[in-house]
Amino acid sequence: MKKSFLIFLAFAAAACSKKMQVDKPDFNVSPDPARQVADTFVYRLGDTTRFKFTGTVGNIAFYSGETGKRYDSRNTTYKLGKLTLSFSSKSEWGTQKNTLQVLATNKLTGYDSASVVNATWKDISSRGTLATNATVTAFGVADLTDLVAGASDSLFIAFKYSGVTGSTQRTWTITGWAVNNVLPDRTVPLSSFSADVAYWTRFGNVWNPANARWTPSATDLKINGGNAAAPSNTSWVMSKPLYVGRIAPDVSVGVKSINEPDKAEYTYVYPAPGVYRATFVAYNHTLDEDKSIIREFIIKVTP
CATH class of the missing domain: 2.60.40.10 (Immunoglobulins)
Known part of the structure; x- marks a missing residue:
């Protein structure tokens, strides 16, 4: 009986080890x-x-x-061409100046508010044109290639809003957002409102009502300024990490x-x-x- 059992085990092991x-x-x-x-x-x-x-x-x-x-x-491969940013903006109500900054960094150590606010950000506002009134203004196509170390690097882009109590605070709307990796034979989209509506992250001091903070949608980013009696408000909204040279298969x-x-x-x-x-x-x-x-x-x- 024992010998038969051992023979059975040998045949079973041979059958299991045989590849298709x-x-x-x-x-x-x-x-x-x-x-x-x-x-x-x-x-x-x-x-x-x-x-x-x-x-x-x-x-x-x-x-x-x-x-x-x-x-x-x-x-999946990595190749970096020209890294570009484009969007349009409009600024409504009030006369406060310098209430919006466009910032970028490839050195973010964490996603908590302290890490974001204290990161080493590059102010890229001057690389294009921001609105001064309710007329929609194209920022232009800004070259951000110098902000990354190479094709395997990542980049974060943020809008920082500042409103000061004492006068009507401005309302900003950002439309037409696009970040692209422009290669000789193709343009690889890295970010758009329609694709990334769920991936914007908000930070900063926020007062009520809730619309005094950045609100992302599939078509725009918007922040509503308060009236003259509203507290001062600093509010950030940050993109997802943009893997600048990643090309899908x-x-x-x-x-x-x-x-x-x-x-x-x-x-x-x-x-x-x-x-x-x-x-x-x-x-x-x-x-x-x-x-x-x-x-x-x-x-x-x-x-």
Whole structure:
């Protein structure tokens, strides 16, 4: 009885240790040979690029080679171009001056109010134009690249409001907020009101009513000033950390999944002239193993 039990355990262990095997993909792609000039396939804008398939494979993904759809950029990368800030502002009611500052830092040690207020902030108000009245005024496009150490750095941007008792305090509205990493081939958005409405953080001395503090929305930031009898008010609102050089992975289009029959071809229409590296990734996989094959072609689209 004991010997039989040991044999059973040996068979069970062998079964558990055996990996699920996967076959290497049998897959080839053929663009239209009539379009081939040397190592490039040439099409006119609006033409359909047609890729013929042969072989059997479980999954196929396609990277067109356009910005955001490149195989070589399929992983998160870091690259810093020109870091820009733009927004518009208006200032209503009262005549108090210098009630708004635009500040930036890459040296924030904590998120509590003391850490924020005591951080080493750079006043960047003079890098653009702030409103002086109720006319909406464009700040301009400010270059902030010098404020960060490199592509892996982060930056915080804040608005600091100061209102003084004794006269009507000003009401400020900020619209059109955008922070971008401008690269030669693309512009990577880092912050906008619609994307970051939930990520603004408020600090400072706040008096009642509650609208005397910064209020973020999907379209603007606003702070309402008090009347002449209102207490002095200092209020901050700060952006989320902006990872200045982080570029999200490029994405592919799923051409075939494992539960679909083999496909004879794939077609694609490029939306703009240019030279593109079209990449097909064919792969079979199990929980234990993954095998893939790559087919690439240079596609030139002329006007």
